[in-house]
Amino acid sequence: MQVDHLIQKIGKRGKYRRFSYETLVFFCFFLLDIVTGVLAIYYQGWYDLFWMKLPKTYEPTKYENDIYALWERTNSLKPKNRGGEGSYSIVIPPPNANAGLHMGQELTVALEDIAIRYHRMKGQATLLVPGADHAGFETWVVYEKMLNKQGKTRFDFSREELYSQVWDFVQKNKTNFEIQLRAMGVSCDWSRFTFTLDDKVVKTAYSSFKKMWDDKLIYRGERLVNFCTFHGTSFSDIEVIHKEISGHLWHIKYPLTDGSGSIVVATTRPETILGDTAVAVNPADKRYKNFVGKTIKLPLTNREIPIIADDFVDQKFGTGAVKVTPAHDPNDFDIAARHDLPMITVISHEGNITSQAPEAYRGLSVAKARKAVLKDLESLNLLEKTTQHKHSVGHCYKCDTIIQPLLRDQWFVNMKPLAEVAIKALNDKKIAFLPSVKRQQCIEYLRNIRDWNISRQIAWGIPIPAFQNIDQPDDWIYDERVGEETIELSGKTYRRDPDVFDTWFSSGQWPFVTMGYPDSLDFDEFYPLSLMETGGEILYQWVCRMIMLGLYITGEVPFDKVYIHGYVMASDGSKMSKSVGNVVDPMPVIQQYGSDALRMGIIAGRSPAVNRGYDVRKIEDARNFCNKLWNVARFIEDKAGTKAMFGQKPVPKNSADRWLLSRLQQSNRQISKFLDDYRFAEAYELLYHLLWDDFADWYIEASKIQANDSVLAYGLETILKLAHPFAPFVTEAIWQTMNGAGDKEPLIVSNWPAETAAKYAEAREFEEIKTIVEEIRFICANLKLKNVSLFHSGDEFIARNADLIKNLAKLDKIQISQKEDGLRLTSSSRVCWLDVDQQKAQEFVRQLETKQIQQGIVVKMLKDRLKNKAYVQNAPAKVIDQTKRQLADAQALYQKIANEHKRFRSK
RNA sequence: GGGCUCAUAGCUCAGUUGGCUAGAGCACCUGCUUUACACGCAGGGGGUCCUAGGUUCGAGUCCUAGUGGGCCCACCA
Numbered sequence: 006m007q008v009d010h011l012i013q014k015i016g017k018r019g020k021y022r023r024f025s026y027e028t029l030v031f032f033c034f035f036l037l038d039i040v041t042g043v044l045a046i047y048y049q050g051w052y053d054l055f056w057m058k059l060p061k062t063y064e065p066t067k068y069e070n071d072i073y074a075l076w077e078r079t080n081s082l083k084p085k086n087r088g089g090e091g092s093y094s095i096v097i098p099p100p101n102a103n104a105g106l107h108m109g110q111e112l113t114v115a116l117e118d119i120a121i122r123y124h125r126m127k128g129q130a131t132l133l134v135p136g137a138d139h140a141g142f143e144t145w146v147v148y149e150k151m152l153n154k155q156g157k158t159r160f161d162f163s164r165e166e167l168y169s170q171v172w173d174f175v176q177k178n179k180t181n182f183e184i185q186l187r188a189m190g191v192s193c194d195w196s197r198f199t200f201t202l203d204d205k206v207v208k209t210a211y212s213s214f215k216k217m218w219d220d221k222l223i224y225r226g227e228r229l230v231n232f233c234t235f236h237g238t239s240f241s242d243i244e245v246i247h248k249e250i251s252g253h254l255w256h257i258k259y260p261l262t263d264g265s266g267s268i269v270v271a272t273t274r275p276e277t278i279l280g281d282t283a284v285a286v287n288p289a290d291k292r293y294k295n296f297v298g299k300t301i302k303l304p305l306t307n308r309e310i311p312i313i314a315d316d317f318v319d320q321k322f323g324t325g326a327v328k329v330t331p332a333h334d335p336n337d338f339d340i341a342a343r344h345d346l347p348m349i350t351v352i353s354h355e356g357n358i359t360s361q362a363p364e365a366y367r368g369l370s371v372a373k374a375r376k377a378v379l380k381d382l383e384s385l386n387l388l389e390k391t392t393q394h395k396h397s398v399g400h401c402y403k404c405d406t407i408i409q410p411l412l413r414d415q416w417f418v419n420m421k422p423l424a425e426v427a428i429k430a431l432n433d434k435k436i437a438f439l440p441s442v443k444r445q446q447c448i449e450y451l452r453n454i455r456d457w458n459i460s461r462q463i464a465w466g467i468p469i470p471a472f473q474n475i476d477q478p479d480d481w482i483y484d485e486r487v488g489e490e491t492i493e494l495s496g497k498t499y500r501r502d503p504d505v506f507d508t509w510f511s512s513g514q515w516p517f518v519t520m521g522y523p524d525s526l527d528f529d530e531f532y533p534l535s536l537m538e539t540g541g542e543i544l545y546q547w548v549c550r551m552i553m554l555g556l557y558i559t560g561e562v563p564f565d566k567v568y569i570h571g572y573v574m575a576s577d578g579s580k581m582s583k584s585v586g587n588v589v590d591p592m593p594v595i596q597q598y599g600s601d602a603l604r605m606g607i608i609a610g611r612s613p614a615v616n617r618g619y620d621v622r623k624i625e626d627a628r629n630f631c632n633k634l635w636n637v638a639r640f641i642e643d644k645a646g647t648k649a650m651f652g653q654k655p656v657p658k659n660s661a662d663r664w665l666l667s668r669l670q671q672s673n674r675q676i677s678k679f680l681d682d683y684r685f686a687e688a689y690e691l692l693y694h695l696l697w698d699d700f701a702d703w704y705i706e707a708s709k710i711q712a713n714d715s716v717l718a719y720g721l722e723t724i725l726k727l728a729h730p731f732a733p734f735v736t737e738a739i740w741q742t743m744n745g746a747g748d749k750e751p752l753i754v755s756n757w758p759a760e761t762a763a764k765y766a767e768a769r770e771f772e773e774i775k776t777i778v779e780e781i782r783f784i785c786a787n788l789k790l791k792n793v794s795l796f797h798s799g800d801e802f803i804a805r806n807a808d809l810i811k812n813l814a815k816l817d818k819i820q821i822s823q824k825e826d827g828l829r830l831t832s833s834s835r836v837c838w839l840d841v842d843q844q845k846a847q848e849f850v851r852q853l854e855t856k857q858i859q860q861g862i863v864v865k866m867l868k869d870r871l872k873n874k875a876y877v878q879n880a881p882a883k884v885i886d887q888t889k890r891q892l893a894d895a896q897a898l899y900q901k902i903a904n905e906h907k908r909f910r911s912k
Numbered sequence: 913g914g915g916c917u918c919a920u921a922g923c924u925c926a927g928u929u930g931g932c933u934a935g936a937g938c939a940c941c942u943g944c945u946u947u948a949c950a951c952g953c954a955g956g957g958g959g960u961c962c963u964a965g966g967u968u969c970g971a972g973u974c975c976u977a978g979u980g981g982g983c984c985c986a987c988c989a
Contacts (some may be wrong), residue, residue, distance in 0.1 A: 013981045062951065245985075272989060285989095319988065327989050396988075410987095433934050442916065446984080449915075453985085541983080562989050571917095571983095576924095578982080609937085610925045614917075616982065620924055629951040640948035682928090690926075690936070705948080715917085779955095786943070786955040815946075815954085863933055870931095875969035884970095891933085 015249040063635035065599025066740040073187050081753045082194050084130045087530060092131070093124035094531035096519050097186075097193060098539045098547070099201060099512065101134035102175040103144040106185045108573040108581065108607065108619060109540055111591040114191045114313030115604040116570060116685055117538050121192055121763075122730035123680045126757040133193040133530050134519045135186060137179050139201045140829060141466040141508035146403045148174055148465070149236075159464070164503065167464040172202075185592060190600045190733045197302035199519045200469065209518045210511040211470050213558055218483050220570050222419045225481055226470075229338045230458050232411040233401040235472055238462040239415060241507060241543055242455055245399040245408050254394035255379065256324060259284060259301040262309055268296055271323030271391055274333075275334045275382070275394055278303065278375040279362040281310060281353035281388055285340055289313035290325050304387050305378065306363055317342050332412050351692060371409070413459040416469060416504070422551040424451040430552065430562050436549075439613045439683055447552070450545045459507045466505030474672040475500050513550035523559075532562040536683075541569045568683055571616040573607065576805070578618050580740055589619050601732035602628035608685050608731075631735040632692055634728060637701055638739040641721050645714035648708045651744055655719035655761065660806065662709040662716045662763075664771030668699045669723050670761050676727055677757070689731055696724050703775065710812045773833055774806050774813070780832040784839060788848055791815075796822035797837040804871040805902065829908070831856075831901040846909065853906040860899040867892040 067171035076082055095117050100110055117133060126129040148171050149159055159167060179200070186193065199206065217223045219572070230239035256277050260267045270284055281303055286293040297314045297832060317340060318327050331341030331348040341348060351362040358366045358374045365381075382388045398409035428451045430436065431444055438444040460469065474480035475491075475498050483500060486492055491500050511518075516537070518527040533555070548567060554565030575587040582588065594603050606624030611617055641650075657663045672695040672883065679688035699721050700720055710716055721739075729752055740752035778779045785793060794817045795810065797803045803810065807819040827838035828846045831853075841849075870876055870888055875887060 061949075063953095095984085202945085243985090270989080275987085319989090323989065329989095334987080334989075339987085396960070397986080416927080436942095440917095446916070544984085574982090582980095612926085614983095616918085616926095618924075621939090622924075625951075626937055629949095632949065632951045636949035636952090638948085643948070684928090687926075699948085702953085706953095781956060783956090789943080794922095812946095861932090866933070873969055877969085879969050880931070887931080895933090 006471065012103050013080055027681070030831040038219055061636075061639075062491065063599070063632050063735055063738075065601065065631070065734060066596060069188070069190070069595075069600055069734045070524065072734050072737045072741070073190065075737070075751060076192065076753055077195070079751055079754075081751055082133075082192050083196065084132045084531075085125075085129045085195070085754065085895045086128055087526075089130060092119070092530050093129045093130040093131045094520075095536045095538065096134045096516060097120060097136060097191070098543075099138035099199070099515070100182055101140035101143050102137040102179050102182075102200070103140060103314045104178065105145040106182050106189070106591060108589055108591055109605060111189055112570055112573055112611075113540070114186065114189050115608050116568065116683075116760060117536070117708045118189075118191045118193075118604075118733070119608070119685055119730040120536060120538075120680070120683070122733060122753065123757070125192070126726065126755060128731065128756060130530065132197070132527070133191070133489050134197045134199065134544060135183075135191070135193040136199040136515070136519060137175075137182070137201065137513060138508065139175065141461060141464065141505060142236075142240075142403075142463060143508070144171060144175060145463045145465045162303075164464045171465045186405045188592065188595050190604065192381070192733070197519065201508070201515075204446075205521070206511055206586075207467050209514055209522060210467055210506060213482055213514055213554065214470065214506075214510075216558070217418060217624055220421065224415060224419060225416055226417060227412050227414050228417065228456075228458070229332075229335050229410040230413045230415055231399060231408045232413065233406050234354065234409055235404045235406040236401065236463075237354065237462065239413060239458055240401070240408070241458050241546075244402060244550070247397040248400055249395055249399045251393065251395045252398075254323060254392045256389040256748060257304070257322045257382060258389050259304065259328075262295075262302050263302045265285060265299075267302060268312065268326050268499050269295070270326045270328045272328055274330075274375070275378045276366075276371055276517050277330040277351065278305060278328065278378060279332050279358065279366060279374075280330045280332050280345045280349045281308075281328045282341065282349060283310050283344065284312045285315045285318050285327045285329050286312065286325060287318040290314065290318070290320045292325060304385060305365075305381055313344050313346075314338075315343065319685055331617065332439040333410055333411055338410075348412060352409055352411060354411060354413075356406075356409065366750045371407075371656060386489060390687075394598075415458050416471070416502075418457040418459055420454045420457050420553070423557050424454045426556045427451050427549065427553045430556060435562045436552065436564065439566065439568045442565065443541070443569050443614065447535050447544065447549050450549055453551075456493050457507075459510045460502075461507050462504055464505070466508065466826045467511055469502045469504050471502045472499035472854075473502065474498070474558065474560070509546055509550055512547065513554045514558065515553055516551055517559050532559065532563070533561050535570060536566050537564040537620070538568040540571065540572065542572075549589075566683075569642065571614050574616050574618045575620045576620060578616075581619075594624060597736065598624050598628045599631060600736050601631050604733075605630065605689055605731050609689055609784060611686050613683075625692075627732075629697065631732055632725070633697055633701060634732065634735055635739065637696065637705065637720060637724075638743060641717050642743055644712060645717050650718040651722045651740075653715060653718065656713070657716060658765075659711055661704055661711070661809070662713050662776065663767040665699065665704045665720055666761050667718060667768035668695065668704075670759075672699075673723065673727060673758055680730070692724075692727055696728065700724060703771075706813060707771075707809060719761075723761075725752060726755060726758045729753065729755075746892060770802075770806075773835075774809055777803075777810055777835065778813045779828060780830050781810075781816065784828065784849065785815070785908070787852060788841070788845055790818040790839075790845070794840040795819045795837055796825075796827060796840055797835070798823060798825070800835050800837060803835055803837050829901075829905050831898065831905050834897075850906065853902060853909065857899070857902045857906050860895065860902055864899050865891065867895055 076869065097114060097117060100106055121131055121133045152158060162170070214223065231245045232239050244705050252273055254271050254273055256269050256271050257266045257275065257278070258269050268284060284301060286297065294795065296312045298312065300309045317336060318325065329346065331335045331337045331346055332350040332351055340346070349361050351359050353359045353372060356371055358369045360367055366377060369377060379388065400406065401408055406751065425465050428448055429449050470483060470485045470487050472482050472484050472492055482494065484492060487501060489501065491498055516534050517528065517532055521530040522528050522532070539548065539550070551563050555561065572580070579585070579587065591603060602624050605627035609623045609627065636891050655666060656667055672691055676688045676691050679691065704720060725736045725740055733753065737752045781795070785791070797819070799821050810816070811819050823840055828841065828849060829838040829843045867888060
C-alpha cells in the first residue's frame with residue numbers, strides 16, 4: 006500500500022544518510038503508519054476513507070446495517086409501480102415468536118428474497134410480508150419450561166395471567182427476530198408486519214369460524230382426541246408422532262357367561278380391559294360362529310359384555326377376537342358407533358385410572374395399572390400367553406409422552422367438503438408445485454382427510470368464540486365477547502369455552518389475512534400470492550389447509566405456486582437438533598462471513614425438496630465471490646474513476662469488448678430464465694462464473710492491455726444488478742460508493758439489466774485469442790518456460806492482436822519470422838510457433854503423442870456414429886449436423902497435431 | 913404396511929422433454945511477491961455416473977428388479 010511503498014523507497018536511501026531529512030520523513034511516515042494501523046483496528050472506516058474509497062477486502066459487518074437502514078429510509082421495501090400488470094407477492098411463513106431464527110428459515114427467506122428482489126428489479130409491484138406466529142402450543146411449551154425452571158407451574162396462575170405473561174415473553178423474542186430478518190437482508194415491507202394475534206387476524210379467524218358455523222361445517226362432539234396427559238391438551242392427527250415400539254401382545258382368556266368355555270383376545274394395552282364394552286370377531290370367522298350373540302363375563306370387573314361380529318376384525322391377526330374399548334381406541338370407537346355400544350372412560354385426562362373402573366385400580370397411572378391388571382389376570386389364570394410384538398404408538402411430538410385416545414367434547418371442522426374443492430383445484434392445476442410430485446402428495450392427503458379437531462386446552466392462543474348454556478349443555482352459541490367469562494342472553498346464562506384455536510386454524514388463513522381480506526387495495530392487487538415457499542414438514546398442516554381455507558373463504562386458490570425446499574441438515578447429513586447439539590446458528594455465521602455469503606452458500610447446489618447438509622465451504626466460496634466482486638469494483642474504480650460511471654451505453658472498441666457484451670447478454674438471458682423457473686442454484690452458479698471467469702479472469706486482464714472505460718463500467722453495472730438478488734449487501738455497498746452522490750436511486754430498486762445488442766459472431770475473435778493463450782500457457786507450464794517468443798509468418802490476426810496475446814500469455818515478444826523451427830500451436834487455425842529450442846521442444850513430443858491418440862479416438866467415435874445407418878436414419882437432423890461439425894473440427898485438430906508430431910519425429 | 917426421494921471425482925453437489933468426448937466448488941499436485949483480489953493468479957491429475965437386466969441408432973438421463981441412505985403417511989387390536 007501507499008505507506009509501505011514510501012517506507013521502502015525512503016528507507017533504502019536513508020540507510021546511507023543517517024539523520025538526514027529523508028530519515029525524518031521516514032520516521033514521520035513510520036509513526037503515521039502505526040497511528041493509522043491502530044486506528045484501522047478500532048475504526049477501519051476512517052482508515053479507508055483516508056487512503057482509498059474501497060478497502061482491500063470486503064468487510065460485510067461494516068456495511069450491512071447501514072445498507073439495510075438505507076433501504077428502509079428510502080422506502081425501497083414497499084411496493085412501487087402499483088396498479089400495473091404483473092404484481093408479485095410472497096408472505097414469509099411466520100416464524101415462531103418463541104425463538105431465534107434457524108438455518109431452515111435462513112434458507113426460506115433467502116429463496117424468497119431472491120425471487121422478490123428479482124421481480125422488484127423487473128419493475129413489478131412487489132410485496133414481501135413479514136410476520137410472526139404466536140405458535141400456540143409451541144410457544145406454550147417453551148414458556149412452561151421456563152416457568153418450571155422458576156419452580157412454578159401453569160396451575161399457579163389464572164388463564165388471563167398466563168396469557169399476559171406469555172404475551173410479554175413473546176414481545177421480547179419478536180424484536181429479536183425482527184433484527185435477525187434484517188441481518189439476513191430480507192427486503193420485506195415492515196409496515197405490513199403481521200402477528201398471528203393481531204386484531205385483524207383474530208377478527209378474520211372469528212368470521213371464518215362463524216361462516217363455518219353457519220354453513221354447519223363446525224360441530225361439537227364427544228370424540229376421541231389425541232391427548233397428551235403431560236401437557237394436558239389434545240392434538241390434531243398430524244401432530245402425533247408415530248413410533249415403532251417393540252412391546253408385547255398379551256393373550257387373555259375371557260370366560261363366557263354361560264360357562265360353556267372362553268374366548269381369547271389379544272391386546273397390547275391390557276389395562277384397557279377395564280373399559281371394554283364388547284368383544285368383536287369377524288362375521289366370516291368359522292372359529293367363532295357360535296360365539297356371536299353370547300356374552301362374556303369381563304374379568305376384573307363384574308360387567309357382562311356381548312360378543313359381536315364386525316368386518317373390521319382381521320381373522321389373521323392375534324386370535325381373531327378383539328376386545329372393544331370405545332373410549333380409548335379410535336377403531337373401537339367406530340365399532341361402538343356401529344353397534345351402539347356404551348363407552349366407559351377408564352383413563353382420565355391426567356393419565357390415571359378413573360372411578361368408572363373397579364376400585365382396586367382407581368388412581369393408578371396407566372403403566373402401574375397395566376402391571377396390576379396383568380398380575381391379577383395371571384393369578385386368575387386368565388393370561389394365556391405373551392408374545393413379543395412390534396407396533397407403532399403415537400407420541401407427543403414435544404414431550405414424547407404416549408398419546409392417549411380420550412373422549413372429549415371438542416370443536417371439529419367437517420373437512421370433506423373443504424377438501425373436495427381443494428382436490429378439484431389441484432387436479433385442475435390451479436397451483437403449480439415445485440417439485441411437481443408434491444401436488445400428488447397433497448391430493449392423497451386431502452382424499453384421506455379426517456375431521457379437524459381445532460380445540461386446544463392451553464391459555465396461549467385465540468379464544469374460541471363460543472359459549473355454552475349453563476343449564477342446557479347442548480345449547481352452544483357463537484359470540485365474540487371472549488373477554489367475558491359468562492354472558493347473559495335472553496335470560497339465559499352462557500359460559501365461555503375455555504379452549505383456544507389450534508394455531509393452524511388461524512395461520513391457515515395467512516395468505517388472505519395478511520393481504521387485508523376482504524376489502525383492501527393489497528387484497529385486490531396481491532392476492533392470490535405469487536409464491537408460497539416453505540419446508541416439506543408442513544405441507545399438510547399448513548399448505549393444504551391454506552388451500553382449503555383460501556378456497557372456502559375467498560373462492561380463489563391462495564397462491565399460484567408452491568415451492569418446497571429441502572432441509573438444512575447438519576454437515577454429517579443428520580438432522581440438526583438442539584438436543585444433539587449440532588445446530589448451526591445463522592447469526593454468528595453472518596458475523597463471520599457476511600449475510601450475502603451465508604445466503605449464497607445456503608442456496609448453492611440446492612434443488613427443491615432435497616435435503617442437504619450445511620457446508621461451511623460453500624459459505625466460504627460465496628464469501629470469496631463477494632470479495633472478488635469487491636475487488637473487481639476497486640479495480641474499475643481505479644481505472645475508470647467514479648464519476649458518472651453507470652447508466653451509460655457501452656461503446657465497444659475491440660474484440661474483448663464485443664466478447665464481453667456477448668457474454669453479458671447470454672448470461673443475463675440464462676440467469677433470468679433460471680430465476681423465472683425458480684432454479685436458484687443454477688442461476689447463482691452461472692453468475693459466479695460470469696463474474697469470476699469471464700469478467701475478472703479474461704475481460705479485466707484484457708483491459709489491462711487495452712482499456713475501455715465504458716465497457717468496464719457497463720460490465721460492472723450489469724453484474725452488480727444480476728448479482729443483487731443473491732448478494733444484496735455487497736452489490737448495494739459498491740453501488741452506493743461508486744454511483745456518486747446519494748441522489749441516484751439505490752440498486753435495490755434499479756432496473757434489471759436490459760439485454761444488450763451483441764452478436765455472438767463478433768465474440769468469436771476473442772474466443773480464438775483465448776484458445777491461443779490457453780495453449781501457450783499450457784505448453785509453457787509443461788516445459789517450465791518463461792518469457793518465450795511467438796513467431797508467425799505475417800498472420801494478420803496474430804499481428805492485430807499481438808499485444809493482447811503477448812500480455813495474456815506472458816510472452817516476451819511476438820514477431821514475424823520466416824523459419825519455422827519452434828513448437829507450432831495446434832489448437833488454432835493460425836500458423837504460429839513458439840520460439841523453443843529443439844531439445845526443449847522434444848520434451849513436448851510425448852504430450853503431442855497423447856493428444857494425438859486422444860484426438861484419434863474422438864475422430865473414430867464420431868466417424869463410427871455417422872457410419873451407423875440407424876443413427877443417420879433416426880436421429881434428428883439437428884443432432885446429425887452437429888455431429889458432422891464436430892467431426893470436421895476434430896479431424897482438423899487431429900491433422901494439426903499429427904503434422905506437428907510428425908515434424909518432430911522426423912527431426 | 914403404503915408412498916416419496918436420493919445414490920455421479922477424496923468431500924459437497926450440478927447435469928429439466930435421452931444426443932456427454934460427464935461438469936462445478938472445495939480438497940490435492942506444480943509453478944507464481946504478474947501493484948483489483950493469497951478470500952489471489954496460471955497450469956494439472958482425478959469418475960466401470962450403486963448393482964443386475966431391459967427399451968433405443970444412442971442411457972448418467974427412460975423401464976423393471978435389487979442394495980444402501982433419508983423423508984412422509986397409516987387405526988392394525
